[in-house]
Amino acid sequence: MRPYMTAAVVTASLMITSQAIAANADALVRAAFNNWRGQSSQTKVTMLVHRPDWERRMTIKAYTRGNDDALVRFTAPAEDAGNATLKTADGTWIFNPKLNQVVKLPPSMLAQSWMGSDFSYNDLSKSEELLTDYTHKIVGQKTVAGHIVYTIDAIPKPGAPVVWGMLEVKVRDDGVMLGETYFDQNMNMVRRMTTDKVGIIGGRPYPVIMTMHPADKPGRWTRIETLAGRFNISPPLYLFTLSNLQNPRH
Amino acid sequence: MTGTIRLLLPLSWRNLWRNPRRTVITVLVVGVGLWSILIFAVLLNAWSQSSRDTTVSLMTGEAEIHAKGYLDDPTAAHRLRMPSGRLAQILGSRQTAAWSPRVRVSAIVQSEYKTLPITFVGVSPTRERMISDLPRDIVAGHYLSGPNDQGIVLGQDLVRRLKTAIGRRVVIMAQDATGQLRERAFQVIGIYRASQTAEDEFTFTGIHVAQALVRAGSDVSEIALDARTRNELPRLITALKAAAPDLDIQSWETLAPLAYAVSTFFNSFILLWLWVMFALMAIGIVNSQLMAVIERVHEFGLLQALGMQPRLILCEVAIESVLLIGVGVIVGIAAAIVSVAAFPNGIDLGFLGRGAELVGAGRILHPKLAMGDLVLYSGIVWIAGVVATLWPARRAAKVSPVEAMGRN
Numbered sequence: 001m002r003p004y005m006t007a008a009v010v011t012a013s014l015m016i017t018s019q020a021i022a023a024n025a026d027a028l029v030r031a032a033f034n035n036w037r038g039q040s041s042q043t044k045v046t047m048l049v050h051r052p053d054w055e056r057r058m059t060i061k062a063y064t065r066g067n068d069d070a071l072v073r074f075t076a077p078a079e080d081a082g083n084a085t086l087k088t089a090d091g092t093w094i095f096n097p098k099l100n101q102v103v104k105l106p107p108s109m110l111a112q113s114w115m116g117s118d119f120s121y122n123d124l125s126k127s128e129e130l131l132t133d134y135t136h137k138i139v140g141q142k143t144v145a146g147h148i149v150y151t152i153d154a155i156p157k158p159g160a161p162v163v164w165g166m167l168e169v170k171v172r173d174d175g176v177m178l179g180e181t182y183f184d185q186n187m188n189m190v191r192r193m194t195t196d197k198v199g200i201i202g203g204r205p206y207p208v209i210m211t212m213h214p215a216d217k218p219g220r221w222t223r224i225e226t227l228a229g230r231f232n233i234s235p236p237l238y239l240f241t242l243s244n245l246q247n248p249r250h
Numbered sequence: 251m252t253g254t255i256r257l258l259l260p261l262s263w264r265n266l267w268r269n270p271r272r273t274v275i276t277v278l279v280v281g282v283g284l285w286s287i288l289i290f291a292v293l294l295n296a297w298s299q300s301s302r303d304t305t306v307s308l309m310t311g312e313a314e315i316h317a318k319g320y321l322d323d324p325t326a327a328h329r330l331r332m333p334s335g336r337l338a339q340i341l342g343s344r345q346t347a348a349w350s351p352r353v354r355v356s357a358i359v360q361s362e363y364k365t366l367p368i369t370f371v372g373v374s375p376t377r378e379r380m381i382s383d384l385p386r387d388i389v390a391g392h393y394l395s396g397p398n399d400q401g402i403v404l405g406q407d408l409v410r411r412l413k414t415a416i417g418r419r420v421v422i423m424a425q426d427a428t429g430q431l432r433e434r435a436f437q438v439i440g441i442y443r444a445s446q447t448a449e450d451e452f453t454f455t456g457i458h459v460a461q462a463l464v465r466a467g468s469d470v471s472e473i474a475l476d477a478r479t480r481n482e483l484p485r486l487i488t489a490l491k492a493a494a495p496d497l498d499i500q501s502w503e504t505l506a507p508l509a510y511a512v513s514t515f516f517n518s519f520i521l522l523w524l525w526v527m528f529a530l531m532a533i534g535i536v537n538s539q540l541m542a543v544i545e546r547v548h549e550f551g552l553l554q555a556l557g558m559q560p561r562l563i564l565c566e567v568a569i570e571s572v573l574l575i576g577v578g579v580i581v582g583i584a585a586a587i588v589s590v591a592a593f594p595n596g597i598d599l600g601f602l603g604r605g606a607e608l609v610g611a612g613r614i615l616h617p618k619l620a621m622g623d624l625v626l627y628s629g630i631v632w633i634a635g636v637v638a639t640l641w642p643a644r645r646a647a648k649v650s651p652v653e654a655m656g657r658n
Contacts, residue, residue: 091431107358107423107431111365161421161433163362184362185418 025136031175038231280578298513311474348380357424372460401439405449551654567643
């Protein structure tokens with residue numbers, strides 16, 4: 001992975017045609033996703049939801065496979081433990097242990113807040129949208145602490161089912177995602193995700209702390225800190241099934 | 251007989267104006283009473299008409315055809331083929347004024363800031379214009395140009411809530427015929443104005459685009475239609491039901507029960523008001539006529555002594571009432587006509603804001619004095635008024651001349 005990436009970056013910086021730069025931008029975004037999730041991943045994460053009046057910390061175990069499958073299970077605090085969300089190519093389901101019931105999320109719920117945070121179910125289930133529905137273009141680069149940080153404008157492809165006007169993505173040359181800013185179609189900022197700390201997780205450089213700030217609600221943010229992670233494991237086949245959602249073996 | 255009347259008529263008329271103040275007061279009582287009844291009838295009729303028209307011309311049409319089960323679960327799973335055979339024949343016949351096929355499913359609209367539930371409607375613009383007023387109520391941008399138009403037309407209030415605008419993109423999510431979630435971006439090309447509920451609910455695009463999104467092939471969700479005249483509607487529905495027994499065919503009365511209830515309720519309310527007003531009027535009329543009779547007991551005695559039969563006295567007093575109430579009725583009608591004529595462009599309910607929509611009325615009421623109502627209500631007031639004065643008239647006729655003339 002890494003040698004290919006470096007080669008792509010070098011080639012692109014030498015080429016002048018915009019097509020090559022675009023391809024390079026694509027590669028960077030893809031590299032960021034591969035770095036973030038790998039073929040598959042298993043991470044332990046805390047989510048801190050901050051509001052002007054209160055703050056709340058939750059602990060999560062998350063599994064991903066490919067671009068489509070994700071299983072997220074809350075492990076703490078006690079009142080949230082056991083809540084889980086499963087996302088596959090077929091849809092999104094939530095499991096509530098108190099009801100002992102699996103509910104398929106109706107489309108209207110997908111944009112709602114996920115466990116009271118500044119993320120929506122859509123953020124969870126559409127993470128690969130950035131790869132498929134946008135054209136990417138490098139608009140700037142800067143050297144920070146020995147790394148080149150690329151700023152990439154992601155413009156929705158014509159007809160893509162995307163509401164944003166543009167995403168501005170910051171990716172480090174080794175594929176670490178450093179930030180994502182969402183703009184509306186008038187190019188006003190709607191929300192902004194920043195990487196506050198880069199560390200080594202699962203043997204790779206990784207955005208350890210990421211924070212999501214909604215632009216119109218000052219004093220509200222959600223911070224995700226990855227505590228541990230393993231990548232490119234072979235998750236058991238039953239992991240992303242409804243049966244495992246309800247009766248967890250993982 | 252005519253001779254008698256020719257004798258009594260001028261007598262009664264002159265008697266009326268012997269006490270002009272009392273007569274004017276009675277005329278005013280009758281006039282104002284009738285005016286209020288007529289104005290009430292006009293306003294409530296306009297209101298119920300408007301509530302029906304708003305419903306019918308908004309989307310419903312006078313009747314709608316659905317697949318069985320659609321009304322309970324408005325998804326792409328319940329759909330019908332474009333009409334063919336006998337059904338198409340009836341829809342194409344002179345019985346039907348217009349019909350418009352639609353794809354109509356529950357969906358979600360998404361902007362950068364909001365995600366809201368809506369009803370996603372695919373229409374064929376030329377046909378839709380003949381059924382619905384919405385295509386004419388565009389306040390910004392333009393309506394769809396054809397069945398393949400890929401733009402979307404949203405309501406004013408929805409645009410505000412989504413914080414979007416003409417030229418911007420929104421995403422529609424809907425379930426297709428197999429229950430799979432489908433989504434597509436649409437550019438906002440037009441904004442319409444209607445009731446707030448409608449603005450928040452309905453979004454429009456070309457019917458073929460909607461069919462493709464929900465994978466409905468060439469099927470549709472509903473067909474809205476208008477009969478050539480409103481009276482022919484029941485017959486048309488019967489014919490349609492016979493032609494397509496496996497489809498769900500209903501008229502606006504059952505599709506929009508609120509609008510129907512409003513129009514029925516108002517009709518009863520007018521009658522109620524009529525009788526309340528009439529009771530008040532009758533008290534005034536009987537009172538003044540009774541006074542008029544009692545004051546003239548001496549005179550009635552003299553007339554009888556001169557040879558006038560009691561029957562004719564009864565007649566004379568009755569004619570007086572007919573004239574008196576008649577003048578009142580004419581005054582009332584004239585006042586009502588003038589009042590209605592004062593609003594040639596209708597009454598703008600804008601001052602009520604969106605409150606008027608609660609009872610289903612449109613923004614502008616168009617008061618119109620119906621000839622039938624005019625004749626009916628005036629007739630009732632006139633006849634019932636005269637009947638009420640028969641009691642004082644009978645009293646006058648029963649006066650014995652000796653007794654009457656003996657009084658001072």
